[in-house]
Amino acid sequence: MNIIWHEKAKQFHLYNDEISYIMYVQPNGEMGQLYFGSRIHDKEDFTYLSHRGAKSMVAVDAPEENFSMELNRQEYPRFGSTDFGAHAFEAEYADASRVSNCRYLSHKIFAGKEKLDGLPATYADEAQAMALVVTMEDPLTKLNLELSYSIFRDLPVITRNVRFINRGDQKIILNRVMSACIDLPDQDYEWMQFSGAWARERIPATRKIERGMISVESKRGGSSANHNPFIIVKRPHADDFAGEAIGMSFVYSGNFLAAADADTYGRLRLLMGIHPDTFRWPLEAGAEFTAPEVVVAYTDKGLNDLSQTFHSLFNNHLVRGKWKNKARPILLNNWEATFMDFTQDSILKIAAKAKEAGAELFVLDDGWFGKRDDDYAGLGDWVENPDKLPGGMKELARKVNELGLEFGFWIEPEMVNPDSDLYRAHPDWAFAVPGREPALGRHQYVLDFSRDEVVDYIYDMLYKVIDGANISYMKWDMNRALTDVYSKGTEPELQGCVSHKYVLGVYRLYEKLIAAFPDILFESCSSGGSRFDAGMLYYAPQAWCSDNTDGADRVLIQYGSSYGYPISSIGAHVSAVPNQQTGRSVPIQFRADVACFGTFGYELDLNELSDGEFEQVKEQIVFMKKYRQLLQFGRFYRLVSPFETDMNAWMVVSEDKKQALVGVYTMRASVNGLDGRIRLAGLDEDKRYHINTCAYYGDELMRAGLLLDAKNALNYKIYQDYSSCIICLNAE
Numbered sequence: 001m002n003i004i005w006h007e008k009a010k011q012f013h014l015y016n017d018e019i020s021y022i023m024y025v026q027p028n029g030e031m032g033q034l035y036f037g038s039r040i041h042d043k044e045d046f047t048y049l050s051h052r053g054a055k056s057m058v059a060v061d062a063p064e065e066n067f068s069m070e071l072n073r074q075e076y077p078r079f080g081s082t083d084f085g086a087h088a089f090e091a092e093y094a095d096a097s098r099v100s101n102c103r104y105l106s107h108k109i110f111a112g113k114e115k116l117d118g119l120p121a122t123y124a125d126e127a128q129a130m131a132l133v134v135t136m137e138d139p140l141t142k143l144n145l146e147l148s149y150s151i152f153r154d155l156p157v158i159t160r161n162v163r164f165i166n167r168g169d170q171k172i173i174l175n176r177v178m179s180a181c182i183d184l185p186d187q188d189y190e191w192m193q194f195s196g197a198w199a200r201e202r203i204p205a206t207r208k209i210e211r212g213m214i215s216v217e218s219k220r221g222g223s224s225a226n227h228n229p230f231i232i233v234k235r236p237h238a239d240d241f242a243g244e245a246i247g248m249s250f251v252y253s254g255n256f257l258a259a260a261d262a263d264t265y266g267r268l269r270l271l272m273g274i275h276p277d278t279f280r281w282p283l284e285a286g287a288e289f290t291a292p293e294v295v296v297a298y299t300d301k302g303l304n305d306l307s308q309t310f311h312s313l314f315n316n317h318l319v320r321g322k323w324k325n326k327a328r329p330i331l332l333n334n335w336e337a338t339f340m341d342f343t344q345d346s347i348l349k350i351a352a353k354a355k356e357a358g359a360e361l362f363v364l365d366d367g368w369f370g371k372r373d374d375d376y377a378g379l380g381d382w383v384e385n386p387d388k389l390p391g392g393m394k395e396l397a398r399k400v401n402e403l404g405l406e407f408g409f410w411i412e413p414e415m416v417n418p419d420s421d422l423y424r425a426h427p428d429w430a431f432a433v434p435g436r437e438p439a440l441g442r443h444q445y446v447l448d449f450s451r452d453e454v455v456d457y458i459y460d461m462l463y464k465v466i467d468g469a470n471i472s473y474m475k476w477d478m479n480r481a482l483t484d485v486y487s488k489g490t491e492p493e494l495q496g497c498v499s500h501k502y503v504l505g506v507y508r509l510y511e512k513l514i515a516a517f518p519d520i521l522f523e524s525c526s527s528g529g530s531r532f533d534a535g536m537l538y539y540a541p542q543a544w545c546s547d548n549t550d551g552a553d554r555v556l557i558q559y560g561s562s563y564g565y566p567i568s569s570i571g572a573h574v575s576a577v578p579n580q581q582t583g584r585s586v587p588i589q590f591r592a593d594v595a596c597f598g599t600f601g602y603e604l605d606l607n608e609l610s611d612g613e614f615e616q617v618k619e620q621i622v623f624m625k626k627y628r629q630l631l632q633f634g635r636f637y638r639l640v641s642p643f644e645t646d647m648n649a650w651m652v653v654s655e656d657k658k659q660a661l662v663g664v665y666t667m668r669a670s671v672n673g674l675d676g677r678i679r680l681a682g683l684d685e686d687k688r689y690h691i692n693t694c695a696y697y698g699d700e701l702m703r704a705g706l707l708l709d710a711k712n713a714l715n716y717k718i719y720q721d722y723s724s725c726i727i728c729l730n731a732e
């Protein structure tokens with residue numbers, strides 16, 4: 001790993017064993033991009049890579065060289081230049097002009113990685129990463145731009161973010177701030193996005209890149225179920241096992257834009273950042289603005305490799321604290337078992353049965369506070385309801401602990417019901433435009449987390465509930481989108497800052513809770529998986545993946561989630577059948593075989609199972625306890641796509657390749673076809689692996705495939721709809 005500055009050619013080369021990223025100072029002083037891809041040898045001068053065959057007939061920026069930015073690849077393109085593509089930033093000045101011209105001023109290179117104040121970001125020590133900060137300045141207005149980069153030693157990853165500093169004496173308004181721009185020299189790519197809606201989150205969709213713009217976005221306040229802030233561009237032939245691809249993940253949990261601009265000369269520009277429609281940030285003289293981080297990963301070995309890079313990066317350089325790389329407790333959550341209709345006794349009955357099954361953690365979901373018997377009331381009143389919890393959270397936690405289980409509970413701190421003491425006392429703490437009726441969502445308003453006093457008040461209430469109770473886990477929910485975003489604590493001029501400040505408020509509350517209770521395992525949630533993003537993982541190492549707990553649908557949702565997020569982050573539970581959302585009944589073994597490629601838990605009353613099913617649950621928990629470290633932190637491979645076949649198969653392999661687990665799922669059985677043969681991945685070619693009473697070499701399993709036929713004595717019964725198995729491989 002190194003970052004080299006070639007003074008003469010004014011070029012930077014960031015490289016490690018796998019990738020190179022090269023950029024330079026263009027003839028007009030602005031930064032241009034030269035190369036991003038597999039590692040290439042370093043040399044003094046790569047300027048020739050900027051060459052493009054086309055001629056600019058419209059505008060030139062440096063007349064003596066006939067230089068037009070339109071024909072070069074840009075590092076951080078501005079509005080109003082001779083680059084006519086989608087721009088990365090736009091600043092507005094006192095005279096209403098919107099044209100900047102920030103030129104290279106200086107740079108610094110150092111070992112390690114700087115923290116981003118108040119924002120989540122990947123981290124690394126001095127041996128693990130190197131950083132570069134390039135400072136640019138607009139000579140007229142003294143707007144300074146700091147383009148920050150890190151390169152990781154062991155991962156094909158570059159991170160980028162940007163800081164704006166107003167070193168002039170006039171006010172400057174930032175209208176658009178993307179965090180990263182990747183300008184590629186050709187357009188032979190497909191675009192992959194992970195889109196959906198409530199209960200069908202992160203479904204992969206691929207489309208060919210054609211001339212023009214492609215984008216996904218959220219303007220819902222959170223990152224959203226509709227489009228995830230993670231995209232891939234891949235070569236058309238690239239698949240899970242081979243080929244070139246670039247992934248970009250936004251380490252941010254609010255409104256975002258991810259776009260590809262394919263120009264008519266063949267350049268492909270990728271942009272990712274805060275959504276400009278909900279952003280307008282005035283910078284007084286001397287003030288700064290720091291944009292969130294974007295992670296950019298590269299592979300030439302296919303999408304499994306790209307996903308593994310994100311998994312490893314997030315597990316090792318994003319998740320913090322006690323739960324970093326630690327197997328997750330097997331929990332029972334009461335939501336689908338009781339909804340809000342429970343008493344302490346009924347909860348303890350469910351918890352006792354969970355203990356008998358072997359679970360380790362009991363989670364009390366929504367309904368324990370205020371006048372919360374349905375979703376019309378109570379949000380904002382974070383005080384125990386004495387009818388349900390007569391001795392408060394402390395007593396319930398103690399009683400659950402006495403059963404031999406850890407204890408955790410649910411909160412939704414960003415919200416308030418109109419029918420709540422909090423709203424009656426502070427109606428101005430909810431977002432609403434003066435004189436207009438704000439929209440309700442699930443009968444609730446959104447609290448104005450852009451205001452410190454609101455965040456601090458909620459923190460104090462939560463602190464009182466947690467303090468003194470033995471709390472091991474918290475589920476932080478967020479059940480509506482942001483609308484009517486207007487802060488009554490903010491002057492009109494600064495209303496364009498509120499959406500971003502709201503997200504900063506969410507991060508601040510997380511940070512305060514983590515500082516006070518560092519051992520609590522947080523699980524983020526937003527009507528299921530509506531805020532499943534890299535920003536959240538910095539605070540909450542796992543995220544409730546979806547409110548759709550139907551095993552069959554979960555295969556699709558978890559498969560899609562695995563492209564950008566580690567298995568350790570995927571909250572997955574076994575729930576009752578017929579499923580609450582789909583009405584479908586799939587066997588309990590299938591539900592568990594899907595959930596074990598996740599954080600694993602149950603969301604039903606185990607007292608209601610038949611004896612036979614309860615025995616199965618006990619066995620599932622024994623299995624999960626034995627293998628969860630491997631399942632959650634092993635090297636994960638997608639093998640057979642449920643979007644392309646009637647099956648699903650995926651696997652994990654241990655770092656030393658001595659152990660592997662393969663999950664195989666028949667979604668829809670077919671009769672009288674060819675043998676089911678699955679080619680495995682990631683094994684040691686020369687090792688012999690035992691599967692039940694059979695043994696196979698790694699190369700055999702990866703090239704010829706594993707034959708899932710009763711005749712070969714494996715005897716896995718996966719020939720019916722929704723049948724499944726987990727196959728254990730142990731090397732000799």
Ligand code: DGJ
Pocket residue numbers: 335365366410477479525526527528529544546547
């Ligand atoms: C939505 C979550 O996704 C559910 O798991 C549950 O916690 C409910 N909210 C509670 O209101």
